[in-house]
Amino acid sequence: MRKDSRKDTVDSRQKAISNFDFRIPNLKSQIANRKSQLFLLLTAYCLLLTFFLAASNSNAAKISRAQPAQKKASVKVINIKYWSNPNYTRVVISLSGDAKFSHRLLKEDPKIEKPRRLHIDINRASLSPSLKQPIPINDGLLKMARAGQYSKAVVRVVLDIESIEDYKVFPLAEPFRIVVDVTGKKRLAVSGQRSAKEEIPTIAPPPAKPSLAQQLGLKIKRIVIDAGHGGKDSGAVGKNGLKEKDVVLKIAKGLKETLSKETGAEIVMTRADDTFIPLEERTAIANTKEADIFISVHANASFNRKASGVETYFLNLTNDETAIRLAARENAVSTKKMSDLQFILNDLMKTAKTNESSRLAAVVQESLVSTLRAKYSDVRGNGVKGAPFYVLVGTHMPSILVEVSFISNSREEVRLSENAYIHEIINGITHGIKGYVKEMEVAVE
Ligand SMILES: [Zn+2]
Numbered sequence: 177m178r179k180d181s182r183k184d185t186v187d188s189r190q191k192a193i194s195n196f197d198f199r200i201p202n203l204k205s206q207i208a209n210r211k212s213q214l215f216l217l218l219t220a221y222c223l224l225l226t227f228f229l230a231a232s233n234s235n236a237a238k239i240s241r242a243q244p245a246q247k248k249a250s251v252k253v254i255n256i257k258y259w260s261n262p263n264y265t266r267v268v269i270s271l272s273g274d275a276k277f278s279h280r281l282l283k284e285d286p287k288i289e290k291p292r293r294l295h296i297d298i299n300r301a302s303l304s305p306s307l308k309q310p311i312p313i314n315d316g317l318l319k320m321a322r323a324g325q326y327s328k329a330v331v332r333v334v335l336d337i338e339s340i341e342d343y344k345v346f347p348l349a350e351p352f353r354i355v356v357d358v359t360g361k362k363r364l365a366v367s368g369q370r371s372a373k374e375e376i377p378t379i380a381p382p383p384a385k386p387s388l389a390q391q392l393g394l395k396i397k398r399i400v401i402d403a404g405h406g407g408k409d410s411g412a413v414g415k416n417g418l419k420e421k422d423v424v425l426k427i428a429k430g431l432k433e434t435l436s437k438e439t440g441a442e443i444v445m446t447r448a449d450d451t452f453i454p455l456e457e458r459t460a461i462a463n464t465k466e467a468d469i470f471i472s473v474h475a476n477a478s479f480n481r482k483a484s485g486v487e488t489y490f491l492n493l494t495n496d497e498t499a500i501r502l503a504a505r506e507n508a509v510s511t512k513k514m515s516d517l518q519f520i521l522n523d524l525m526k527t528a529k530t531n532e533s534s535r536l537a538a539v540v541q542e543s544l545v546s547t548l549r550a551k552y553s554d555v556r557g558n559g560v561k562g563a564p565f566y567v568l569v570g571t572h573m574p575s576i577l578v579e580v581s582f583i584s585n586s587r588e589e590v591r592l593s594e595n596a597y598i599h600e601i602i603n604g605i606t607h608g609i610k611g612y613v614k615e616m617e618v619a620v621e
Contacts, residue, residue, distance in 0.1 A: 281294050282295060317339060317358050321335050343358040344358075344523075349513040349517070398465060399443050401446070412584060414584065414586075431473070475581060476580075477584040487560070493564065496563070499561050552600070
């Protein structure tokens with residue numbers, strides 16, 4: 177709105193100026209022309225004087241503005257980690273506190289023998305003495321990651337690029353970290369230096385006649401199961417002491433067995449024991465393994481002890497306060513930080529598989545609730561919802577987060593500690609995923 181009205185004013189000013197120019201030759205005699213030339217000279221002189229004065233003032237301003245930037249650095253760059261495969265790399269820069277940063281993609285500079293590179297400048301930061309770098313990556317996308325004290329108050333992290341197609345940079349909070357996701361042109365697993373064009377098979381399919389789904393590679397070959405929390409992070413804890421991390425690991429282990437039997441897909445677990453794994457690493461595992469489905473298993477909790485039931489989430493922005501509180505808890509951040517996340521999601525959502533994820537969520541939710549209800553008729557189905565969960569940010573495949581029941585509800589806490597109930601949860605999710613896999617394959621045949 178504001179932009180438009182400004183544009184209108186500029187347009188009308190331009191019109192006025194051009195009208196004025198048009199009138200001049202008609203009005204002036206020779207003498208009047210000389211007078212006006214003199215006047216113009218004088219005006220130009222005044223303008224030049226003003227310009228020099230302003231320029232010297234702005235230099236002074238620049239110097240005085242530069243002073244605060246020299247302030248002592250307040251955060252430390254602690255660690256740089258990466259996960260990669262030939263088509264995707266995630267680099268995570270961990271900091272000791274919140275920081276402002278900017279990023280810039282630089283062209284190759286043969287004169288100084290510099291490759292194409294991505295700069296991430298972190299303000300008011302310094303390098304931790306424990307930071308080990310440079311970090312050689314050499315996965316075909318990135319050559320290495322290195323960091324340096326660019327100025328007194330700015331740390332510059334440089335990613336030297338071999339060949340990338342796209343990249344995204346976004347922060348996650350508490351602890352503050354900067355995530356860089358880079359993707360390359362899709363290559364064949366053993367292709368070496370092949371171009372993207374060569375990947376598309378132009379020869380007729382072999383006599384075995386694979387389905388279109390198989391030809392297009394839409395068959396579900398790999399599923400990543402993510403048991404929430406683990407290690408130092410217990411997740412929600414029930415009144416009787418049941419820990420979410422233990423319940424969801426049991427479910428995840430069961431899912432690995434049943435899903436591999438029922439779908440024939442390879443099942444990868446983000447954790448198979450009581451280990452702590454950061455959320456961004458779970459996503460990195462799903463992406464580097466090139467999973468076709470990602471499912472994160474959690475148990476719900478609420479201050480309202482009466483709250484109960486099953487709900488399934490996909491990544492989305494939301495105004496629902498309960499969903500925001502839940503996502504904040506699962507992200508291990510304060511609800512205050514959630515608005516920042518919703519802001520960065522605006523950009524990241526463009527490439528998220530939102531439709532497929534919400535479809536997967538619907539199928540799993542429906543199957544889980546109906547399976548549980550067959551034996552526990554009072555189980556509530558709370559539906560499919562969208563919310564900003566860190567673990568779902570940046571996944572390349574349909575991804576959902578299932579809240580299997582409320583550990584904060586005493587009746588459901590008891591059920592979650594019983595094998596019979598866990599067994600039904602495993603059956604319900606497996607049946608749902610199986611349905612989705614079939615649906616996908618039939619849809620493209
Ligand atoms: Zn959880």
